[in-house]
Amino acid sequence: MKVSVIMGIYNCEKTLKESIDSLLNQSYQSFEIILCEDGSTDHTLQIAKEYVENYPQKIHLIQNETNMGLAYSLNRCIDSSKGEYIARMDGDDIAYENRLEKQMSYLEAHHECALVGSQVYLFNNTGIWGVRKPKIDPLKKDFLFSSQFVHPTIIIKKAILNQIGNYTVSKATLRAEDYELFMRLYAAGFTGHNLPDILLYYREDETTFKRRAYKYRLDEAKVRYNGFNKMKLMPLGLIYVLKPLIVGLIPQKVLTVLRRQGLGNETVDENPTRLYK
Template identity: 30%
Template sequence: MKFSVLMSVYKNENPEWFRESVKSIVEQTVKPDEILIVQDGMLNDDLYSVCDELKQCYPEIRYLKLDKNYGLGMALHYGVKACKNELIARMDTDDIAVENRFELQLQQFLEQPDLSICGGNIVEFNHNVDDIVSMRTVPYSMKAIVEYCKSRNPFNHMTVMFKKSTVLAAGNYQTFHLMEDYYLWYRMIKNNCQMCNLDTVLVKVRVGNGMYDRRGGFSYFLNERKLFTVMYKDGFISISKFCYVTLVRMVMRILPDKFRKVIYTFALRK
């Protein structure tokens, strides 16, 4: 089965992490025939140098250059449209894919022809890929995914492989700051798309570089509340669920960064 890998890079990415991430893709047990990397606005010289180097080494790489920085949602919006294959795997530019990730996901699509999206678990590390600090598991069955979506994101975004046609039918990625993926999964659920997560780790995720800091602040909470408001107005969640979820998330976002990190590491992860 042919498939594409979709990534997005912008000027503040770490060039070495970007290189390592792409390397983990091209060294898979089953390799993609297209790696589409969206350049979200102007990059710095080091990143352009890495882009040139990667293109010379891996001819399957193709770049989609955007005239300005649109943000992740619109970068992926344009990227999905530009991918040439029906199956598209997402990958972030600072993470490491487990070597048989694509093999496992392709097998699941073969076994379940009506499947629209397949994700999996992640482990998180700081700077050394072997220094695992936590693990995020996600629900596996369609029923569990729908229920989980009422309070938390049911997919680890960097692990998903999906069908282009069903993503486009749900409206594609849209601008929804920090909620681009969660909002898309919700719309796909409303479209009765079949979903699953594999009970295995597919990606090793880098959690350093201020990841927990970025998940704080009142503006982050306002974006979350906006999404849950949509769910409530659609009748997807009850008023009691809406109040509970938004209250918990507000507390999480206004906590000091060090306390939020502890909660993410020990309470919301394994």
């Protein structure tokens, strides 16, 4: 098989089935799914076991004894993977049926590219509310403002992940493991590409925003400082190190309004279609 899709799953009983089904229905089928259950307190584990029972050749399950966090869980998945490429997916997002096909087609035609992501629809329980459009070919300086890849859209060469030490497991990266990883990749001389296609429905709602407590803003500032140093973006980067601390002072209701107005890389879809295509 070519691809190992890795998922750290935690308390996602309401969305996990839809997420896994979107993978099972892919037009590209040379892949396995590796789930790492991270100490859920709902029925996530039971749902995962049912899928493993129904698709024993396709889906594999790892269990953490206690909640260890996403980076730790993803590293366990990588260690157990058999694919040449690692694809990310979350237990509350939905992939287009041609997601893996399009991304693998690009990677196999562009061997100089370490990872590939895509554009995404932003959605919540009421439907699509926006679009996130990361830059097609991000440069180091683009990481000053924010991460340049939507984490659950990426596919990356496993050998490169292993070369840079996979995900960093630490308190500081608890809510920024993807940002930290991408900056290390670029600091090591690798580059990535975002397809212009929308290939994923990315769940972002009030619950997502509420998880971003101010202590995580402080940790992100540390991640930025270290990442910008490694990418040799200092001293200019010092200004951008403060960004999460400033944003964290803005009331949540105001942030939600700003996001829906399409600030930054987010633009509101004025004519949203049905959620699934």
